[in-house]
Amino acid sequence: MAGDAAGDSGAAAGGPGPSAAGAAPDPRRWKALAVCLVGGFMTLLDVSIVNVALPSIREGLRTPVSDLQWVLSGYALAFGLFLIPAGRLGDARGRRVVFMVGLALFTLASAACGAAQSSLWLVIARLVQGFAGGTVTPQISALIQQMFSGRERGRAFGMFGTVVGISTAVGPLLGGLIIQLAGADDGWRWVFYVNLPLGVVCLLLARRLLPDTPAAGRVRLRDLDPIGVLLLGCGVLALLLPFVQSQQWHNDEKWLLLLVAAALLACFVKWESRCRTGGTQPVLNLSLFHVRSFSLGCLLILLYFGGFTTIFFITTLYLQSGLHYSALEAGLAITPFALGSAVAAGVGGRLVGRFGRPLVLVGLVMVTVGLAATASAVHLVPGHAAGWAMAAPLLVAGLGSGLVISPNQTLTLSEVPVAMAGSAGGTLQTGQRVGSAIGIAAVGSVFFAQVEPDGWPTAYDHGLVMSVAFVIAALVVAVADVIAGHRAGAHHGGGKADRESQDREPPDR
Template identity: 60%
Template structure:
């Protein structure tokens, strides 16, 4: 035991140590697969449109319906894993994800595909909190930095590499059926993950069995609140008129009711989400940074894919390759960030956010200065810098945000953090996308100008996350 009383890796039986890293490996593969499906489908939209004759509304639901149900499932699934065992929730989620991926690949109509995507998103929402919960359970104190670093790398790389992998699969399967490969690729990986997950993941949190009711009122209130906030964001392009924005304040009121209910419910039973987690500054500001960062980070790939394919006529494969420098930078920096986060703390996240801001501003400047040069070459260096910065944001921020969360609340705490990420991503895509399409209309189809304007908005959003990180640093120094 260490001086702090936490078991260190050297004190753990070698067989047990090997088993927990194998369990982490299974979890990371599952997280990669489910998060990949957030971005991989973007490059498949043109061929999917031609094959199924889908309407714009259908296509919007194929893309955003996944994110919607993903966000709705996170906290209830995290709480279920905390209370009834993470292995059961993980295996069920991966099995459902595998089945619905096969259904999506076999889709004969847009409606079939939309339903499959909604169920697939819910399955992804079941899986992801279990991965974070397993890290909290199997690793202690400072040694969590490395697995959280690997998880952060998985999040960053899966989002950035999705368009490249999608482009490769479409090139392999052809324009008519390549989009189906995007979904079928999940099936063999999912089957293996189900088998290994059942064998390797811990069945129940030791010493924290909680067979109380799973707070159904809290589940409904949180679900309705998140749904009302997310719907106008994910349908921003399809629902015309200002009335849709009234759903957001309505959703916030429902979330206030959820908070009041949880405070009351916690006096007698374990709530769906323990509001005492908001008493930790690391959790509050870390969650805020994640919400804002994902608002700018996810939107970039949405508009960049449109800009490359529709604006410049690049193939899905070239469009994916153009984003690869970001993915490579993110992978390299995530490995470093996971090792040094305990020593450097929140300043590391601030440095990463600054690098992202500079990289994205550099991307906009490069396109402005060299409008006739090949886009993938012009943007490679600044996107690499942005990717290096992103690797120092996602993993270290997650480590710091969850560092004080007790193991019995690990799943629901991680679920709420990821729910914020999904809300941030939806809001960012809506805001940046609306600027992109408005600029495209006002400039009579000038794709470069529209992309530059929307990229500046995304950069400004990430700059807000940088301000939040600086505030956390200043507050931390004041307390010390």
Template identity: 60%
Template sequence: MTTDQAGPVQGDRRWKALAVCLTAAFMSLLDTSIVNVALPSVERGLSASPADLSWVVSGYALTFGLVLVPAGRLGDMRGQRQTFLTGIALFTLASAACGLSSGPAWLVLFRLVQGASAGMLAPQTTALIQQMFQGAERARAFGMMGATIGLSTAVGPLTGGLLIHMTGGDDAWRSVFYVNLPIGVAVFCAALRLLPRSPGSPARREYFDVPGVLLLGSGVSALMLPLVQEQQWHGRLKWALLPAGAALLAAFWAWERRQTRHDRAPLVDLRLFALRSFSLGALLSLVYFGGFTTLFFVYTLFLQNGMGYSALAAGLSSMPFATGTAVGAAVGGRLVVRLGRKLVIAGLCTVTVGILGVVAAVHGVPGRGVAWAAALPLLLAGIGSGLTTSPNTTLTLSLVPVRRAGAAGGVLQTGQRIGSAAGVAVVGSVFFAHLANHGDPAAALQYGLLTCVGIILLALCLAFADLRERQARPQPEQPRQTARQKA
């Protein structure tokens, strides 16, 4: 068997196993945004301070990002099935603990645990897709994963708004955590039956790279903390953490090279970055997530605080993007094998046009009718996002050996989390600064969205540069991929 052959799960059972993984991914990613609309209820019910509310949101994102690479490596070593089951069990228990919290400190603590357990789940999904599928089927599976990412990002505010609306009262916020319990139990039971068993690292016993974990974790923390806390930590001293984080990541890189030279199992196999498809795709993903995920951060704030929309109405306004993402990801999963990087370029161009359409709608339709005017541009942006995210994931992981798929998926998604945090910090700063200086929510949104467009155009430049180099100097990677797929 070659390293890219499918695992022991065959036929329809593979797609059922994929559905289990994507349900868990949807639930864990939904929790990054579903809590946002519940914050006023948390504030009333627990007498939470603004700092508490900030950590309820940012603490989840922080521990989610920190755990991704170590969890991916753990899955490669011990098997993705076992790591997935541990992650979903912890996530379900942490969700119950969040709902039962008697004070803001407890809620923040359990949100940190919930984020860490979500980080355990994410890289197992990409690794299991690598294990169970190959060729065009793998592209379709990654297309479904891309649709899941886009949908969960877009419908989080809607789901939270619906739950708060149906529950009511100061304790309505507890429902956004309790909703995970039946889903988590069902996913755990289905995973026990459907997920394939994998032997972990087959060649020799590998030890967990604890120094690598500490260096990477401290470096990522130093990078993400000032970003996720940008609005709460005042003053400029916080930005001193960024060069400190860069230095720690440089030390991590040097340590991993040393591990590789001495034939010891590194946390991240740096030879992955010698694959142009992986290194370029991971960088493009980091930049793109810095642009598109911030769209709903500023758009939802504008609708609720600027236009007086309810949480439910603001959530409903995101549905065109969610619908477009599902369509775009499904189409992208079928076309990526044939079109490659050209499809990602088309997706990025479509996202750009869609967001510029939202800017035009906000400018041309003042007042509460703006959500209707922005619906079609949001649909277009969603289609472009679906054509970007899942094809780029397919291309990025196409040449990664299955036994390193967990760690590679962790690296890819860590970049996405860092990109999202940086994007929210940058775009949020533009939005809030203009709002504070001019008091015009519509203009503040337009400037924020134009900043999003600038970030996405940077990702587009990366995609064009890669395509031009491939056309000028044909790469040997794709023929090797085709041969392995036919093996």
């Protein structure tokens, strides 16, 4: 890691970087982290906060159902498409610059969303907002890699994991509160306008506190691998579209797009392999997937987010449509999950260096138990009081979730060289977005299929079973990683290899 360490220690005065050998760490690195976390909170919050605003948007703009779907899915789709290219751009051009450009665009797009006069205007603004969010997010994990090392890196990723969990879980509550205060007619506009003051303050602080990227410089278009970006973008788009549009496209022919996606992604892999031997810097270095912690961590989080994000989707639907809760009441009912996730993510970030992947394993078991208990609570306490009955089991599931997202982020990126941190972080985030889209489509189809014949409680029960299935699949991956880690430790004469990797700089491969 000597090359990276030397480079990073030469970070320009624009902000803190890892200190040179023997020097005291720059105290501003924690302030810089706070700026990153605020930016991350804004972009990730907009994945879920709009859910409770949809009825208000529909009334205010006379929006058809198909456009409402794109208000939600368009943001997630654009967000997921740009994560890896944006991570690569930040690595090459400079993470502070790309973070600031993305955040400025996100703030302007939020203003455009709030000022929308038609559903088409709102959908286009949401697409731009999604691209901007996808530009900001991979820079955060890359900057954490750049600014921190050893146990401090685990703590920093723990804080980022807390933000991921809170922003996803608190979205319905915050959205409901804003609509309650601003009124049903224009409350949805303030769901977007709330980003404006945060964005302006964050931009000013980012310019002052965030570090430069030592290896960044002038970049030619071919250095960003445009062909690879195009193949990857089209492949991810073809993969996500049939899931995102599952409620609008009723013909089974939509699933043929999965074959198209497989072909495009195969072409992407072949092109990226050729780039490595041809002297062109690939958008995604495929050698990253030779690292067990990275490849299994990406697969685990894809499966987990397939179950994790669907919990809020079906719970808010059940409470609002089935039990006639208000948007604010539905958000409050999910708050125990958000609180548990926030508390446990910070703890998980501190403990991951000591316990490694088994900590994630414990978290997945807790989520499974908590969701199963939530389904039981709905049956034991039917009717309007079901929201109260969910509180304790959702708290358990939230505590478990905090031990999954944050430690997995640390473990997955622990052996990634800092020079590739942006594209690696973008890949990890892309897995989350793909998992969310697939999970919502799969769980949603099961949920809606049960509503008409059997009613909301049964639909919720079946939906939770599907969510648990995704979590159990992630649990299997975690078990496989733990077993492989023990075997590797035994082969090298010690069982602490994975844990020790958290206490030192990752090797430069």
